[in-house]
Amino acid sequence: MLVTGKDILVPARAGKYGVGAFNTNNMEITQAIIHTAERLRSPVIVQMSEGAIKYGGQDLANIVKDLATRATVPVALHLDHGSSYESALNAIKMGFTSVMIDASHHALEENIRETRRVTEAAHAMGISVEAELGRLGGIEEHVVVDEKDAFLTDPEEAVRFIEETGTDYLAIAIGTSHGAYKGKGRPFIDHARIEKIASMTSIPLVAHGSSGVPTEIVERFRAGGGVIGDAAGIADEDLQRATAHGIAKVNVDTDLRLASTVGIREALNANPKEFDPRKVFGPARDLMSKIVEHKMGVLGSVGKA
Numbered sequence: 001m002l003v004t005g006k007d008i009l010v011p012a013r014a015g016k017y018g019v020g021a022f023n024t025n026n027m028e029i030t031q032a033i034i035h036t037a038e039r040l041r042s043p044v045i046v047q048m049s050e051g052a053i054k055y056g057g058q059d060l061a062n063i064v065k066d067l068a069t070r071a072t073v074p075v076a077l078h079l080d081h082g083s084s085y086e087s088a089l090n091a092i093k094m095g096f097t098s099v100m101i102d103a104s105h106h107a108l109e110e111n112i113r114e115t116r117r118v119t120e121a122a123h124a125m126g127i128s129v130e131a132e133l134g135r136l137g138g139i140e141e142h143v144v145v146d147e148k149d150a151f152l153t154d155p156e157e158a159v160r161f162i163e164e165t166g167t168d169y170l171a172i173a174i175g176t177s178h179g180a181y182k183g184k185g186r187p188f189i190d191h192a193r194i195e196k197i198a199s200m201t202s203i204p205l206v207a208h209g210s211s212g213v214p215t216e217i218v219e220r221f222r223a224g225g226g227v228i229g230d231a232a233g234i235a236d237e238d239l240q241r242a243t244a245h246g247i248a249k250v251n252v253d254t255d256l257r258l259a260s261t262v263g264i265r266e267a268l269n270a271n272p273k274e275f276d277p278r279k280v281f282g283p284a285r286d287l288m289s290k291i292v293e294h295k296m297g298v299l300g301s302v303g304k305a
């Protein structure tokens with residue numbers, strides 16, 4: 001069933017488990033996410049970035065909505081990193097049931113103003129909203145945020161931000177970053193900060209940049225001929241600790257990107273004569289399903305639907 005993000009995330013925060021929010025860009029990724037959720041009786045969030053909307057548009061949104069409607073577990077269609085009020089409204093028109101307004105790169109007052117505009121419009125239409133406070137390291141919205149400029153979310157500021165914007169869930173900067181190269185090999189999740197923010201707030205919290213970048217997948221990526229540097233992700237134990245303390249929405253894109261590429265390249269390498277797309281995309285879909293299954297197990301959402 002197609003539901004709002006709030007319908008999925010409020011019970012997750014109350015129940016101290018996490019729900020995966022997986023990025024999609026095509027049918028196979030969408031099937032891996034929603035069919036696995038159905039099989040494991042897990043709620044799930046399928047998200048499309050503005051880039052995914054540019055790539056797949058209403059066609060892809062309709063695929064997600066159709067699979068969600070036919071599923072018997074709760075599924076939300078969410079806009080990831082909406083960059084403006086107009087972008088959020090456009091997603092709502094396309095049938096999204098949850099939107100993110102990411103004005104975190106603006107000064108606090110401007111972030112509050114822009115977020116508030118979106119919550120007012122979205123709430124009037126029964127759609128729930130994610131906002132972001134603080135700045136992640138790494139590559140964010142196609143702007144490279146230098147390590148020293150990346151700042152973590154201030155707990156007092158979070159309380160004020162939630163109160164003044166009416167956002168339904170809040171993405172906080174706690175040391176994670178987007179992409180396949182996280183943390184540069186040192187411990188970097190600020191668990192004390194998560195606990196502090198969670199103790200002062202009651203809405204679901206969101207962790208971006210939560211891919212695990214599993215060693216096995218990275219090794220297979222290399223073995224097949226892929227080129228990748230010192231890749232690193234978020235450890236399963238870190239995610240479990242974070243979800244026990246208030247992180248309810250856990251964003252994963254990189255792991256599915258890696259799995260799809262590994263699946264496709266291995267299928268092509270194994271049989272150079274193959275040109276049936278089903279024999280190429282099928283194995284990639286299977287590998288992505290395994291990633292989704294693993295993540296749902298780690299987050300504790302299995303059986304919660």
Ligand SMILES: O=C(CO)COP(=O)(O)O
Pocket residue numbers: 023080081177178179180207208209210211212251252253254255
């Ligand atoms: O935060 C994300 C999407 O908003 C994705 O994070 P990863 O790059 O760790 O998969």
Ligand SMILES: O=C[C@H](O)COP(=O)(O)O
Pocket residue numbers: 023049050051052080081178253254
């Ligand atoms: O956080 C960003 C997501 O990984 C989406 O990336 P994208 O804008 O390349 O689709």
Ligand SMILES: [Zn+2]
Pocket residue numbers: 081102104105132140141
């Ligand atoms: Zn952001």
Ligand SMILES: [Zn+2]
Pocket residue numbers: 081178208209251
């Ligand atoms: Zn993100």
